[in-house]
Amino acid sequence: MIEKIKVSEDIRRPLVFAHRGLSGIFPENTMIAFKKAISAKADLIELDVTLSKDREVIVIHDDDLDRTTKLVGSVRFFESEILKDLDAGSWFSKKFKKEKIPLLTDVLGLIQKSKTDLNIEIKSTSLDDSLQVDSIENLVLDLIHQRKLKDRILISSFSWECLERIRNLDSKIKLGVLVGEESGNVQDAIAFGETVNAWSIHPSREDASEENLKLIEEKNFISVVYTVNEIDDMKKFLGRGAKGLFTNFPKEMRKLVKR
Template sequence: MSLIFAHRGYSAQFPENTMIAFQQAKEANADGIELDIQMTKDGELVIIHDEKVDRTTSGSGYVKELSFKEIRTLDAAYKYKGKLHKVQIPALEEFLEWIKPTALTCNIEFKNNLFVYAGMEDKAIELVRRYGLSERVIFSSFNHYSIVNSYRLAPEIETAPLFSDGIYQPWIYAEAIKATGIHPNHRLLNSQIIKASENYGIKVRAYTVNNEKRLQYLLESGISAVITDDPVLAKNVMSRLKNT
């Protein structure tokens, strides 16, 4: 059965990559959470998509040039004024502590394709192991060198390269870098690619699928997971397919 991953949490309705978005994704019965990590000036792993804080918070500047203390003063819900009180950028450790007692899976995306954060993989692996979550975490990245490094450091934690361009026989490529999954842009996929990959033992998790018809097509194709901003919509589509 296909799984539904909430992209940056329930980001269709709540501030992306925040604890409230993750909590609401759980309430929406998502099977997993997808999130992004960057590293602060003082080496803390924080959950935020962009290299700069400008788009999603009340602040400005690069994450790598701000301390964790400075990052925590920012409001990640400033665009939701009147609806939400101040919401902080979470630390990865804060999130892992929250997810541990749940049944959720987590896809942690290393945002290190623009800046190479030294030690990012090591720090993430140490935290995942500390919380006993190795079997419930997937590491992904557009930086495939990072994916290979993650596998070498922690072969017990699943890895999956992200793709925004087409790759010939992506299941062969995934196997070559010891990944057990691929996370392509959903526009690159058709049922043949999905079936060939899944039959080869490579899980396909497509991002970011918010269109009802596209969700239905991918779910009917036997995909392992879809990554969506709207887990409620995806769950509704899945329920309808089960009942037909």
């Protein structure tokens, strides 16, 4: 039996999750967005990972490149050497044209030197049909272990199969169960979270009713709602009992939390 990962009683709450870094002001999933999130005193940075053609772990949200770069096509069709040289900032503002697509190892190096922890969301579309030596689950865990950062990492996914694979590979790393259209509802997520010994449940705004947030807390999971950017909405979901929020504006949430 897997030993239950307990939620620490002295953890700072509510938790500020910088969604794709400080992405309200800087281009998402870039090093500058991550550095600014650290400066804003976010508790965790959330980012998305997928695989390149040569099986490097790439930090990018979309499956395709056309929204955030000037290259068209699937991330998985290109080698990492090409991907990491792309301009990933100009789509947001021309002044960020020097920002590139990071590798996960780059971000882990940044986290290692900071006090901000990291939430790695593994994209469902990056999974192999069955677990392989070079599947993304193994590659992500290898990078985390190399940096000795396991205690500071939360791995989440909309693919509950992915989370189950991760748990079978590592009995201690923290897992976050994402709730959305491609997965089950909050009640299903809680039941699944118990089977994989998850640390947190991540409902959408639509799923974050006071009743659902209470259910999550009663089962000793951290509830983290995505994605909340307006101050009034932050107050609303925190008032309902959320223990954390994903936000593109972590600096504003940090100020609110302090008040």
